[in-house]
Amino acid sequence: MFLLIDADNAFPLTPAGEPKLFDVCPHPTTTRITLPDGTVAARLERVRAAELVEYTGDARSHAGHPQVARAVALLRARERERFDPADGSPLTWDDAGAQAHGASGRPIFPRIDPSVIGVVQNADGSAILLGENARRPGYFTCIAGYVDVGETAEAAFAREVMEETGRRIHDVRYVCSQPWALSGALMLGFTARTSDVEPQSATDGELTRIIWASREDLAGLTLAREGTIARDLIARWARGDLAGGN
Numbered sequence: 001m002f003l004l005i006d007a008d009n010a011f012p013l014t015p016a017g018e019p020k021l022f023d024v025c026p027h028p029t030t031t032r033i034t035l036p037d038g039t040v041a042a043r044l045e046r047v048r049a050a051e052l053v054e055y056t057g058d059a060r061s062h063a064g065h066p067q068v069a070r071a072v073a074l075l076r077a078r079e080r081e082r083f084d085p086a087d088g089s090p091l092t093w094d095d096a097g098a099q100a101h102g103a104s105g106r107p108i109f110p111r112i113d114p115s116v117i118g119v120v121q122n123a124d125g126s127a128i129l130l131g132e133n134a135r136r137p138g139y140f141t142c143i144a145g146y147v148d149v150g151e152t153a154e155a156a157f158a159r160e161v162m163e164e165t166g167r168r169i170h171d172v173r174y175v176c177s178q179p180w181a182l183s184g185a186l187m188l189g190f191t192a193r194t195s196d197v198e199p200q201s202a203t204d205g206e207l208t209r210i211i212w213a214s215r216e217d218l219a220g221l222t223l224a225r226e227g228t229i230a231r232d233l234i235a236r237w238a239r240g241d242l243a244g245g246n
Contacts, residue, residue: 060225061225063227078093081111118142143164161194166202
């Protein structure tokens with residue numbers, strides 16, 4: 001069976017919204033990997049998923065789907081990681097795309113970058129801090145960023161909130177995680193509180209707009225896409241699932 005993924009990381013779906021698998025590969029492909037269940041994930045060459053079927057998904061809409069997340073991440077790693085960083089020799093990947101070797105024989109594994117993302121609540125939990133990213137405008141999402149060298153995930157989230165919004169946070173608690181195959185990240189989701197209604201320092205300019213949003217406000221906002229950890233965290237807060245803390 002084949003899971004066909006195009007250059008934009010889109011793939012055919014069944015009418016039920018599940019990845020559509022093909023008995024044979026109907027079009028030329030480039031990179032291929034074999035998933036644990038025997039399915040072959042293959043990169044379509046010069047063909048878009050939307051040309052094959054009526055329904056398609058992509059790495060954002062199905063970010064938490066285990067088969068999709070693994071397929072997209074390993075295809076990306078195999079296509080991008082081509083040389084051994086120790087000696088520059090070409091890498092040879094195994095069929096599963098999970099391990100490679102260069103001239104030294106030292107095993108090379110796909111890189112995973114930890115990142116943090118989370119809901120920042122005001123003091124009484126009646127509103128959350130949302131931002132519009134300068135590089136991805138058009139919707140509001142949670143504050144996020146990568147973990148720096150030597151940081152804990154909690155410290156990284158506090159730093160990112162301060163850098164991007166100028167707010168100090170406390171009561172940082174882990175909630176959930178999601179692989180983000182588009183960048184090779186593992187996103188660690190948090191919730192936190194702040195007493196800073198207004199920014200207490202200058203920001204880094206990564207966010208073009210920063211707002212406080214109540215539960216009533218959410219219906220009128222364009223939010224992060226369904227299926228993303230950002231949307232899940234916002235939805236959990238809206239339901240009252242993240243109400244703990246002081």
